[in-house]
Amino acid sequence: MENVKDLNHKPLSVKQYAIVSSLLFGLFFGAGNLIFPVHLGQLSGAHWVVAMLGFLCTAVALPLLSVLAISVTRSKGVYDIGRPLGPAFALGFMILIHATIGPLFGTPRTATVSFTVGVQPLLPKNAVHLGLLVFSGLFFLAAFLCSYKQSNIMTSIGKLLNPLFLVLLFATFLLGFLSPMGHAASQTVTSAYVNGSFFNGFLQGYNTMDALSGLAFGVTVVTAVNEMGKTNPISNSKVTAKAGVFAVGTIGLIYVGLVWLGATSLGKFNVSPDGGVAFNQIMNYYLGGVGHAFLATLLTLACITTAIGLVGAFAQDFHKHFPKVSYKVWLGLMCLASFLTANFGLDQIIAWSTPMLMFLYPFAMVLILLSVTSPLFHRDPVVYAWTVVCTAVPAFLEMISSFPPVVSQSGFGKAVTTFQSNYLPFASAGMDWVVPALVGAILGVTFHLVLKAKRNGAVESEKED
Template sequence: MNNLSKKDLVLVSLMLFSLFFGAGNLIFPPFLGQSAGSSTWITILGFFITSVGFPILGVVAVAKSSGLHKLAGRVHPVFATVFTILIYLSIGPGLGIPRAGSLPFEMAVRPFLPERFISHELALFIYTFLFFSVAYWLSLTPSKLVDRMGKILTPALLVLISTIFVASLFNPIGSYSKATGNYVDSPFISGFLDGYMTMDTIAALNFGIVISLVIKSKGIKEENDVVKNSVKAGMIAGGLLIVIYSMLAHLGACSGSTFEKTENGAQTLANVMLHLFGNGGAVLLAILFTLACLTTCVGLITSCSQYFVTLNSKISYKTFVRVLSLSSMTLANMGLTKILKVSVPVLDAIYPVAIVLILLAMFDKLFKENQLVYRASIAFTSFVSIIYALSNTALNIPFLTKLVSWLPFYDKGLGWILPATFGIFLGLVLKSFKEKVYKLKLAKQRI
């Protein structure tokens, strides 16, 4: 068997879509549309690169490399261990999973919950307890994720979003307003950077192995066939993401002329829902956020648990699921504000490294897993991205910040592009030089 059946391909694609489509994917496009206004479609093109393109490439790269650890191992064994653990911790129990648990409550439940009825702390605890109980149950049997997510959760999510969009056609919200902030002068780059906040490129490095295992469970055994089917599923999931993001960005852009500018995309969506459906819109919004976050949360718990089992096989998969669910619920009760405060610098530090690693994997035929190329490009990228991340925190090192601030696009958060390119070039030069030296040695031995 070389290919998934059409039915299985659709289900795997829907599962991959639901793994990616979390709360961030739901709130950033509307906010982007509201802020970009008339420049929405230029901005959304940049957004597509980092929120759709690189994540799909990430899934394929991990499938081609037989796992994130092996891919990162092309740089160095120590880097592979540190980077892989950092990725799984940040996208998992340290940041991604707690954010997925607390965000739907903060954005879609708390605003409509009377303070006199129940305290915020108790309401958050009850909500996260129920949320993570369901996530725990779904994560216990990863072999059933395709059916549960592909047949039930994802279709429900798509129907809800499509219903909102169709309703907006019959009951127009407003018209596109003028672009504001950074979207006036650099809409494309702003959209590119907005894509970081979905965390999907990092998540793809986790989900790649989950998709590979699901495809193998369907009878596809050859690695080339697994990669080929991963590409097909990725293309379908990517197409769905583009359509949904376009709908959400349009809704946000239309709201710009009707409502005052909001602080985030959740508030933008809340305005849209109330305009279209009245008070019932609050209930629909809560369901929408919960479904989006639940599917992503389950994918993160599953992928992280599967990875941690490889680090310590004495602890069972189910035990890791329990630990991750409980620890994530605990952190989620710290509140969304604290979680988001940590997320931005972490993403600034590791997102560029993830992008470069994915690109190296996709064009590996040119490098043939040569460590000089991988090490040089990742080293330069890491140096600049870490300094940039620290510059926005209390750990800022003025001397180092000044040292790299001259780089092109540094002020836009893209200062790593030139160093990464230079690292690849330097690695290729060193590779060529090493090969010539080796050939000279062989020639001398023959003489």
Template structure:
């Protein structure tokens, strides 16, 4: 009997080691999945630019940036997981089926041909090509580069190959390794002294950093690509909503921690770069300038090559995702036609330049980001109000009032007395966060209505799926 007990203990220890090894492998694979989707090369330009403008206030500013640039994408993936939704449109349809389509289309166009897709080309150009050009040659070179870049995107998106996935798997570790070397070198031998903060970073560094995180568009992407992460979690053995959420959370915290460290130190490098490199209108020249300062032309060329290939794989992923969604929405048009349209349109948009593209995207992001954040939060609060649609409707409607005004303000559309009224009486409005106040009001109103009325059949179905 003692012998049997010893054998049993050995078996249990062996099973425990196997489970621990399997769990480690599963977490590692999911971390790679997170980083693949949410660590875009283009994201690096925003903490670098934040660092240049925030200067000595960089630590406060980067905390705000991390909330929207790293924390929200994780929450987006978790929201998809706990909701049990098959895609973004299904989740957004909790408000209304029509809203589900409109919101999903707007989000896909934002992370696709309107902004994020052309940005992959402009970031590659700013970091890889522009530093080697003389003054006056940038516009022609950008046109030629855009045609080549999005021509490759078109070709590879029409005939998806495993080569792209395999190359993409190696590019993220290569980029992280290069950044690690750059960061350590910058810590040992700083570029210079931190400068005084500029613009809104003088008075409100946290809020400005929070809003700067919108530019990553990762919270938007999390609702699109989150289902891929969730499917990877399910394939690894997680079945229940709780196990899916916990696995996503464990892997996500590690990945987000890695992202946060990279963002923090890139911002730190940016905060010390103004005196040595000068002040730029975007973060691309900061990275290429730092690589050149520490490693010479070899460092600049290596960074350009890695980021260029990383942006190309991102471009292909965004193109295929958008084309697949719209082909599903309008099946009469072929997938290949969408790929051609999106690639050609992105090529045209890319030629406005990186700084202009970022500037043009701000009004749209000011409108769509609050709605995205509120939808994610409502998904977590869903059990509180038992999935009642009226709560989704009122909260989104109230939030939309402010988000539309924020977009109009960013477009520089005069709002007259309405602007003065909101500025005087709506908390956080002057910090471009008035949607928080209106969203909370909408939530309270929706819950009160839900308590005073009977649930509809749709709400009852949603409650069953909680």
């Protein structure tokens, strides 16, 4: 693959880099990226800066590392990231990632958030279920049509929707800065954020699902850069990395503004049940009745761009590994499944997505970090195996304790929680996988160095003979 030559030997222009960055921005930034930081600002109050720093670790730094992992390993998707552990693990990991950010949780959420926050307040209570059915149907029909031709993903996201979204978002920030609702540094801090602001912000970043999405979007980004003539893996990875730095940097600045906006809103409102309600209150405060229409437009634009990327990446990856089913059929199945899941409602989707995220994120984080640093140990499967095996047990236990009460409050669930708190460091912060993962990485690198020394010794012996 390294011998493949670029069809376009000229450096990409600033405009072309901007298009790729805009593509990445649109793929990453969905409705959850709007509502979760606003809610974080309300929960953390005066401690919003510390909570924001934790949030930026998992919602900005980690997605950037996922893009860099694709670049460093010259991968074309999430399957390649898990490939050092064998094809069975790679395929299973790919299916779990796509199921989580796809039809089970992530993609349906793009429709339910935009409906719940933007459209539902305008409907009578007896029309909500029908309204969600119609809205989600039209929403995923639009996502299907925009993704039907793979080349349209670049045009739909990078050139059209993102600029409009950014204009609307800038207008929102302008209103907040010109007439703040309160002073962020003097607002009340909820009990969980009095002493645990950083780690709670860190865990809130899981909800964006962007680190998982970054791995899955790799195939979409690589395809888009290929269309610009950068078909050599090395030059393709360089373009992806540079565009990724700019895209997630922009997202980070937006998060800072949203967390601050949420904290200032406590000057006029109590802590809301979720960020959607909080954002709706903010829009109503500044724009009155017009705020609903403004918010609905903003959220729908943010959601549709992410949905297009998710359904496209799902169909591309599954067609590649299960080629008997065409890209268009996989795309249709993804949109249909997401439509059906969306109609269970936002609360159910969020409640059941949390345990899966607590299970998958530790694996994603260690695989991303291993991929980025893989040139140091030549992507040795031994290092991967030790690290992932040591991560698996605490990740599984954290998933059990994060399930809704029907599971977490059962006898087994309580026993798991007790074991975590007694034997695993940082369990109270939801970070009990960190120490085992570090131990696994150290063991893996040690075995790698020992085996490397033995191989070098054997080679020297052969030369002497």
